[in-house]
Amino acid sequence: MRIFLVLIFLLPLMLADASGYGASINILYTGAMKGELEPCGCSPKNQSGGLTRLSAYVSSNKDALSPYIMIDAGNSLAEDTAQGRFKIxxxxxxxxxxxxxxxxxxxxxxxxxxxxxxxxxxxxxTPVLFADGGGRIVEAGALKINVSADEGARSSGMFNVLLTEKPLVDARLLEGWQVIITSSGETLDEPEKTASGVLVSGYQKGKRLGILGLEVDKKGLVTSVKHRWQTLNLDMSEDMLVREILKVYDAKVAGLLKDEEAKAVSDGPYLGIEACAQCHQPFAEHWRTTRHPGAFVDLEKAGKSKDPECVKCHTTGYAKEGGFYSMAATPGLAGVQCEACHGPGKWHLEDLSAPMRPVQESICLACHTNDNSPDFDFAKYLEKISHVERIIYK
Known part of the structure; x- marks a missing residue:
């Protein structure tokens, strides 16, 4: 675990009232979590983060971290969708x-x-703050801290912390704040000195907890800053109270799939692998040697087979007319089949001279994102699943 020690230059942070200073404090911070409750499980390289681990870490290290305050710098809630509301x-x-x-x-x-x-x-x-709503006073040890998301709410004579979504290039120019925490989604590995204090940035999707340690002398001067990232790794313990909340969330999300079953149609544009195999048996046989057929099984093993955000990339035609809805309604469209890459086969069957859609990188990138598939390389991955050259030209 890396620890960054920034010998900060006796920052000119003289406060009007020096009483209560001569103290140390840790500011624990998150931001730009974007609705991420826990890692999806797609890639072993991206398994850090998660609210259960965050809660367990803070709870089990209170004595070592104290005195501390816990802050989220914003832009952490999910989007306004049916599933997003459950996440929020x-x-x-x-x-x-x-x-x-x-x-x-x-x-x-x-x-x-x-x-x-x-x-x-x-x-x-929830102790919420808005960009136009003033601040709130938080006490930690001997320090009284004015925390605000409002740039105009700096309090004279107080230790001031600003939460902002401004990009780093603009946040660096803000004056009068001892600590600025951004939630722009940009990565800032180490604290930066600003005109009047320190700038840090919340780690996107909550994969790491920021811990900013400050020492303030009796004159109200910040004399040093220590900073480290606490990575929330797979081997860390979980807070079971938070896990119960996520179980309730999973149950609600599963209900969304149940609602979708009623929309399943039997004569939709998606035909399924067995229909394709009737004319393209060699291609279907090669497909069965790849990882795509088992994509839905992987979800079941991870306990995410009823999560729409996961299901869409492990099935064929999910949330589209005639596509996958659930194993109960459309089991023949589970897994990443021909039509997930080449498009629905109905029209090709009606007119065999009409070619199917070629596999393009943009199609793959819809699911092989940096978070889900950090090693994705279109040319290399296409070689793993391509069957035409193997079968026709071998």
């Missing part, structure tokens, strides 16, 4: 257990209807 409730319920002292709601977050968001905030008593 699960995240704010989890934040309550973790014990956040301040949670910024910025542009991504406030796009949600107040009629939906406010009851969840009230239920959890």
């Amino acid at each position: 409730e699960a995240m704010l319920d989890s934040f309550s257990i973790i014990g956040y002292d301040a949670v910024a709601l910025l542009s991504r977050d406030i796009a949600l209807p107040k009629s939906f968001l406010n009851p969840i905030i009230e239920k959890n008593k």
